[in-house]
Every structure is written in C-alpha cells, then in structure tokens.
Amino acid sequence: MVDVERSSGQVMNLGGREGSSGSLRGSESLLGYDTSNDIPMTTPSTVIPPSDFELAPNQDADDKLGLYIDLSNVKNPQPIQGSTTGPTDPGPRTQAYDRLNSDIFIPPTTDFGDVPNAKWPFGLSANRHGLAGAGWARQQNTDQIPTATAMAGVNMRLSPNAYRELHWHKDGEWALMLNGSVRIQAVNEDGQTFVDDLTQGDVWFFPQGVPHSIQAFEDGCEFLLVFNSGDFSEDNTFLLSELMERTPKSVVAKNFRTSVQTFDKLPDGQLWIFPGTAAPSDIADQTVVGDAGQLPQSQAYSYHFSKQEPYTVPGGSIKIIDPSTFPIADTFSAALITVEPGAMREMHWHTVSDEWTYFLQGNARLTVYSAPASSRTFDFSAGDVGYVPVPNAHYLENTGTETLMFLEVLQASKYSDISVNQWLGLTAKQVVKDHLNVDDAFLATLPKVKTYVVPGNKNLSTTNFTGTPL
Template sequence: MHSAIQLLLVCGMLCPSSSTLQDRHQFQRDQVSDPTPGPPMLELGSKTATFIQRWSKVAPITYPGGTYKYSNIENFPGSPGISAALISLLPGGLRELHWHNTTEWAIVLSGTCRATVMESGKDRPAETWDFGAGDVWYFRPNEGHMVQGLRPGCTYLAGYDDGSFEDRESLSVSAWLSTAPARVVAQGLGVTEGEVTRHLAADTFTFLPLGPALDTSLEEFRAHIGRPPQQPVLLTHRFRLAQVTPEVSTAGGFVSVAQVTNFPVSTEMSGALVRFAPGALRQMHWHPGHAEWQYVINGSLAAGVFMKPGVYEEGFLGEGDAGYAPKGSAHWLRNTSNDTDAFMVLIFDDGTFTNIDLPWLIGNVDPEVTATSLNTSVAFAEAIDYTVPTMVPAHSHYPTSTHGSSRTGNATKFGR
C-alpha cells in the first residue's frame, strides 16, 4: 500500500503551496501521463443525465488560508445525492470551527493537517488527531469541527451526503458571533460587551482564515485546550485507509474500503481508494444501496453508466475530474493507459459498501437462462469466465480503446 500513499501525493501539486510540496513528492507530474484524448460524451436516448464533471477545469477560490472549490448540483447536475469540496490549506490555514446538517467523509490527498471534532452529550466528548495522506475522517451531521493545515500544508477531498450542499453555507462560529448582539455574546462568553465590540468585527465570515503555522505536537495541542473534554469519544473519527489490507487485490489493481464494518463511526457514508493497473477494468457492476461519487487522483479513465434501456452514457475522466453513478445504475471504469497506473477515490452515501458484479449476476443461473437473457447461444454462455475478478487486468480480449464502438453507433453526440 506504500505505492498508494506515494501516488496520493500527486494531488499535492493541485494546491497553492505546490511549489513547496513538489520537492517532497516521489512522483512528479512528468511521470504521470496526460489524460488520453477521447471522443465526446455519447448519449443513447433523450433523457440521459451528465455523469461526468470536468472538475479539473473549475478554478478554485482563494482565501487567506488556502483554496476551495466545490462540486454539487449547481455545477454538476448529474450528482443529486453526493456533493464534494476540494480544500487546500497553507501551514496555519484553517477551515474554521463550523458544523452542518450533512455527513462529511473526507480523505487527505497530500500533506498533513490537524482536525478536531466535538460530539454532543453532557460529558462533551471530543477528539483531535493529525491526518496524513491516505487518512480518512468522518463527521456526523452537526458535530462541531475544524481542520488546520500543518507544515508543509495539506489538500483534502470532502464528500457530503447531500447533492445540493455547499460548504460555504455551513454554520460557522465567525459568522454567528459577528452577527449576534454584542450583549448576548458577552454574556455567553463571560466577557464584557466592550471587549466583544473591540475584538469581534461585525458581519465577518472568515471560512478559510490564516493563523500561525502550528509547531506544537499533538500532545501539546491537546494539553492547551481551553475546556478539555470530560471523556473521550466512544468511536474514533479517524481511519488509516492507505494502511489497510485491500478488500480486493488482483493483477488488475486493488480496492481498499472504509466502511462501517472496519470504521464503526461511519454509519451513513463510506469510501474507497482504488488502484487501476495499466489497461485494467473495474468490473461492470452496480450498487444496490448507494450512489457512487468518483474523483480521479491521477491518470485517465473511461467510464460508462447505464440507467435503463436506451439510456446510457460513456465518457472520459482525467486527473482532477469527478464522476457519478446513481444508486442501482450499472457502471464501469477502465484505465485507458497501457503503461501507467491510475488512482481514484470513491465516495458512497451509505455506511455499508455493497455491489453486484456482472459475472456474479449471469453466473448464478443455468447457462440456458443466461443465453436466453442475452439473446445468444448456449455455447457462448458456457464460454464465459464467471470467475473474472472485480479488478480485471488488461487482457487481449479487451479492446484498448472505446473509439468507434458499434454499440454507440446510433448515439447523439454532444460537446463537453
């Protein structure tokens, strides 16, 4: 799994402090192949949603503490169930204390950050950890939390279980206290009204402010908490995804999963880190209980989503792009490179990761049933290899390009 951590660091080149981070990367940009040019998106039928977002083309918004960009139904209408944010923090940059109605599942792509989460309850349990590349956190709805960049900065991808959510609309402590009456704030904080008016500017919303770069250890930070928690949390909010044994590992790649069975606090969302060997295919499949939001860390992937008879979409995802597969939709992903691995983060809007692969579907019935369903011969049904794995290695039977596929010959082309 060490190669996964190294390739995750490629994403560090997307953050504003990349010049300071590049020296730390084993994999430089010239070692990552440019996305393979492909045809326009193809549409069969007239009601196909767009399940690919050129998120790599969306410019981030710059704040004193770092940069931010979001993906939700406003700029990615095909993703109604899951939204996301890509946040880069400078050393000392702070995603200020805030909370929101949505669940947050996040993975650190590069660098190091420190995060604190506060749960509800009379004993006020709280938890603070340092997170490195490949680490995941999970915050339940309306749990107060913050994230601060440590040296040399960090970039993290956060997913939310609401396709309309945008992180700048979270309830934040800066906006709240600069809006509330000074008399109320003074009484609530045990200070004078004059101190409030001198130190808290009215109508202030900092979002990503820049503070001092922290040089304190995690233990020192915990020791200086103004009001220490009376008890620790029952379930940790941190998971070391890049260090777990992959749930699936073949010559075609691996799938490492963080879900409620190995990350018990994450009851409403789960996620995965996927490696695609050159030319490898993520087996044709669907998820019975959740949608899938996709982010390409590096490389270029062909993708297809099947919604119902006559409604099918196919396209390409490059580095930094996002994709989506609605719950129950049949879909697949394939590395278009013949010599470079591709890595992807998957985010799901359910705490349990479930899927049904094509070989499993058609292999659990008599070959005559399979042949009848596919309108083909029994000989073909008996020739199928029903043991093809979840991550399928490149094979001579699989084409290296989807260009000119006869299955999309009647499609209506539209520009991207």
Template sequence: MRSSMHWAVIAVACVSILLQSGCVAGQQLKYVEQFSKQPWQVFPGGRFKATTNSSMSATSMAGALFELKPGGVRELHWHNAAEWAIVLRGTCRATVLDEGKTHPTDTWDYTASDVWYFPPNLPHSVVGLAPSGCLVMASYKSPDTNELKALSASGWLATLNVDTAALALGVPAGNAKRMLDKSRAQGRSQFIAQGPVQQLASQQPSLPVKRTTAVHRFSLTKNKYPVGPDGSYVNKADVATFPAATKMSGAILRLAPGGMRTLHWHPAADEWQYVINGTVEVGVFTAPGESITATIGPGDVGFAPVGSGHYVRNIGKDPAYLVLVFNNGVFTSIDVSNFLGAVPPSWLAAGLGISSDEARSINYKLAGLPGRPVQKKPEAAKKAGRKL
C-alpha cells in the same frame, strides 16, 4: 426476500439492454464533471472549490476540495450533511465536538490516505500543518451541501448585538464590541483564515492531541482487497472497520493500466468518484436508452446513482487511483459477471441474443469473484445435473 435466481434474471436483462443501447442516449444526464477546470476560491489561509447538484446530476451527494497552507484554519463550522473526507496530500489536524460520546472532543493529526467522518451538525475545524499544509477531498451526504453556506462561529457572532455577544462570550461589553468589529471587518476571509504554523504532534509532543484510539479517524492504507489479477486493488472502510462512519463508507481504488472495475451496481448506495491521478473511462447505465460514457482525469468527479449499472476502466498507460465514496455505512456491491454465472447458458444466450457456445465462453470470474466455471462441453453440464 427475492431469490438469487430472480436477481440473476434481472442481470441478464440489464446486460442485454446495456449491450444494445450503446452510450448515445442520456444527453440530459450529467454524471461526470471536469471539476479540475473549476476555478479555486482563494482565502488568506488556503483555497476551496465545491461541486453540487447545481452542476451535475448528483441527486444525493456533493463534494469539495480544500487546500490549507501551513497554519491555514478552516474555521469552526457545522452543516446538516454528514461529511466523509480523505487527505490526498500533506498533513492537517482536525477537531470535532461529539457531545455525549466517549471522547466529547476528538482531535487527531491526519496524513495522506487518512479519512475522517463527521456526523451531521457536529462542529469541527481543520488546520494545515507544517511543512506543506494539506489537500483534502470531502464528500457530503446531501446534493446541495456547499461549505460556503455552512453555519460557523464567526457567522453567528456577526449577527449578534454587543450586549448579547458580551453575555455569550462572558466578556465586558467594550471587549465584545472590539471583537465583533474585528470579526465583521474580516468578512468571508475567515472561511479559511491564516493562523500560526503548527507541527505534527509527533514533532511537538507537548500538544494536547489525543493519544487514544481515534473515534473519527481511519487510515485507508488498511484493508486491501484485490479486484483483479492484474494488480488492481481497493482499500475500503465501512462501518464494520470504521465504526464512527455509520452513514457513509469509502475506498481508494487502484486500477492497473488496462484494468477495469467491471460491470456492477450498488443495491443500497450512490457512488461518488474522484480521480486522484490517471485517465479513466466511466460508464453509467440508468434505464433503457439512458447511459453515458465519458473520459475523466485527475481532479475530475463522477456519480453513479443507487442501482445504476456502472464501471470504471483505466485507459491510460499508468496506474489510476480514484476515491470512491458511498452514502451508506454498509458497503454492498453486485457484479454482473458473478450473477450471470448463476444463469443456465441457454437462458443467457436467449437474453443476450447470442449462441449457447458464446454464452459458455464468458468469463464468470471477473474481478476475482466466485462464479460458475466455464463449461465448454454440453455433456459436462448434463453430468452435473444442469439443464441446457
């Protein structure tokens, strides 16, 4: 296992390159997308849009927005990628079939800030509830996942002949033919169909919605962690708090005006970013001479590859809120400021090309993380046994 000093030396080198390289290179990189300007695809029960590796340099993850009207049904479907989604507005009901688990069918009502996680290829369906339906942001652990290409019950049945469909559904051939004809006539409109309007289970107690602990549901209003002294914080969920989410984790990040999620990287996960509201500056550093800086706003997305240095800074006048999703169930993060605190000031000065006094002036406790206290006098460091 590599020592913390080894990583600290790497951190010095990374910061040095970042400060020297600027953000003019990396023109071929596209780690942000103005997703807010992408047109919606409209269906009877709602609308949908997706972003994949065909439109940005996201090598391992994809994303989507779907808005369901009250009674709008995202039909029963499944896909090869795990799905981590958060309700941004309104209410909905989701059902997933998880064969062989404690709750083979897990059905629950979701409200704003609730999250679901569905493992690959488990069939699931979502319906918008009264009074306003819902807006959901979904992220997938695959760069080319697009729900429009997901396998679905209607899509499969449409490929069957009448006799096979009759056997599969357990109905007479005549009934099967009528059902197939109706389904085929609907075509892609069944992607988000319009069904009867339903209420929240709390307002309609007779509904057979599970009252046990939800397996695939988690509320991101829990687990609040400060990320700065200015009121910035993060609400996160990983496998430790949301056991069903074994392959993905996520968070809501709040940045106060002028607040910043400081320079950091994730050693074991890519990061998918979605701006709920506010205006932020994002920076991604991937290699010497390869870094980008961009400004994104509500509805836009960003991506930071595993191990890449990155940050998010609120440059607006109001608090900014972002959804962050990671393609690993275990959340880990390394802050540059934290590791620089483990390096003797003389090393830091040499690595960054600055004076020792300037190295000592750096705040090593950014984002509330523990680090070395600033030592203004060399004598203090000598008494503590540190070599300069």
C-alpha cells in the same frame, strides 16, 4: 477598429469607435427572398480536407467494436468514426475539450437515448480563495451535476499552518486526505473531545452539527470533502466568526460572563480559511479533556486508511471503508480502487445508493446504462468527479498508460455492488446460454467470486484478451 486574431491565424474585424464606418444596422431589403444578384451568394466548402487533420489510433477501426479513441496527440481532431469519411468540424470550437472528451465528440455506436451528464471537472469550478494566501476551495453540487442529489464534493487546499476555521454543517462531512498532513479537532454534543493527526490517504468524518476545525502542518495539505446532500454549498457553512459577528455584542458578553470590551478585536467578516500559528508537534499539547472525557475509539472521527493494505486482484486492487470498520460514518461507504493499463473496473451497479466518484490519477472512460434503452460514455482524468444514479449499470476502463486510481463513495451502511460477471457465473448455464447465444467455453470462464477489476490488453487497439481467464 479592433482586430482579434482567430485560432486559424485569420483576423476578425470587430469594429470600434475610432475610424468607424458604415451603419449599425442593415436595411429592410436584406430580409428574406433575396432576388437581386447585386451580391452573389458564395458557397465555400465546409469540409476539412484530409491533409488538414490526423486520425487517432482506432478511429478508422470497425465502429461496432467501440474501441477507445485517444485524441490527445492528433492534429485538428475530427469526429470521424470507422470507415466513414465524415463528418468533419470546421468550428468554431475549443479543441482542448474535444481532446479531453473523445467519447462525447466521437461516441461509441452503443451510446443511445438520453442519459444526464455524469461528469464535472473541479478545474471548471469557481475557486474561492481564503485570507492572505492561506488556501482555497472549489466545489461540485447539483448546480454542476443536476442528478447528483445524494452527494456533493469540495476540493480544499490549506497552505502551511493555515486553518479551516472552527465551524459546523447541517450535513455529514466525509474526507480523504489527498496530500500533506493536518490536525483535526472536534467536540460533540456530550462534551467529548477528539483530536488526531492525519496524513495522505487517511479519512475523517464529522457528523452533522458537530463543530470542528482543521489545521495544516508546515507541509500544507489538500483534501477531498464529500457531503451527504447534493445541494450542499461550502459557502453556507456555519462559522465561529459569523456566529460572533451576527449576535449582539452585549449578548455575546453576557453569554461568556465578561465585558463587551473583551470582544473589541473580533475579526471583521469571515475567517473561513486563514493563516494560523504553527501547531505544536506533540498532540498532547492540544488535547483538551473535560468531565465527559475523550471520544471513545469505537466512535472516533478518523480512520487511518493509509495504513490499510489493499485487496489485490489481477489488473488492480481495492480498499473498502464502510461503517463495519468506521462506525461513526454510518451512511458513508467507499472504495479506493486501482486499475492497471488495459484493465477495467468490472461491469456492475449498486443496489441502494448513487455512486459519487473522484479520479485521483490516470485516465478512464465510463459508460452509464439507464433503463430501458439508453447509454452514454464519458471520459475522465485526475481531478474529475463522476456521478452514476442508482441502479444504473456502468464500468470504468483504464484508457491511459499509467495506473488509474479513483474513489467510489456511496450513501450506504455497507459497500456493495452487483457484479455482472458474478451474476452470470451464479446463474444456471443453460439460462445464460439461452439469453446470450454464447458457447460452453465462455460459460466455463464465468466466475462465482466477485473480481472487482478484470485485466485486459494494454494495447487498446485490439479486443483480444491476454490476461488470466476468470
């Protein structure tokens, strides 16, 4: 017999070949309408007694306030809300998921209706490994978030000196360096060349069809890729190795005006991510220039975003990059935002594009409001992807104890949003008063300038605002 230990410490007998007994199937007498009393039905309680679990801070607060409930450090978390004594969850379940997604496990009472999933952790994506430990990549597309039709993401790691082989895509590739450093190279359709060295916080963009390569320096690297199609797949990249392998060798030789023996040692199969020879430290040693020259700076494929100073506001900061400063990425606009503990990215929506969000640091929650009467709240941590279709309203609240940092990416020629604060601040006061039944003191706090981030109390168990009025 095969015994498997349950999480409760009990042992479940799953049966097995050796020493088996009994029958594989029961008799027809076990069908419904059991009138026999041979085996009395047992009715054990399914309610978890209070001694077997703990309540998190805010869990017994007025549920109408919608305070954040942090289940990360409580024993046997239960979906109890407000002053109620239930329901409890006897399982089976994976408590780690409940701890990470408290706003799904115990949704705010304001959540209502049907809002599609807006979250995907890269940690649940299949991790494809390159050759000989050279790196890996994992992706998110419409297979993971079906509503994410406008953008898809890839998280890629290159070991020291490793290559992402020469390749091209049918979609545009926008990238943010997460750590380490790389050298990127590309050639456009006019024969203009481009080579640059990038480090943590920098950005690159390769237009669709433009061939390019990426090589890590001796420190290795990790980066985030965003593509302007929700069904993009990293596995469908056009590769130099595949181009050579899938074209008749005689044709390849004729193309390069050489003998077929020249290509006797072509790689067998894809290179994709593979070990490489260390790049020379002097970039000039790998700068190749033809008759068409180098790509003009105004059309550069990289932007040293790491050197851009942020715009700071009470409670956080924001850095924006869009075609006004990075023209080659003509459909990509992005903002790198920090939010201090207790503060929040103000309530807003975008007018022309879905929002693809990547969380670099900290913890947050986000509520998506979808017309006419639906909303749903999600929890995020570093490595998660969020997605909000246009023009659904949302916010991002820092629910942790460290600075929250995330990237908002749009398919737009300019980064923009509608701020709920600014909208009401620029609307006649009597109109706002008639709509919301608020007093004049509140109306006086409404800003006429967009704030992006609003400060708040670091103690999430209170609704008292202790920051500087807007």
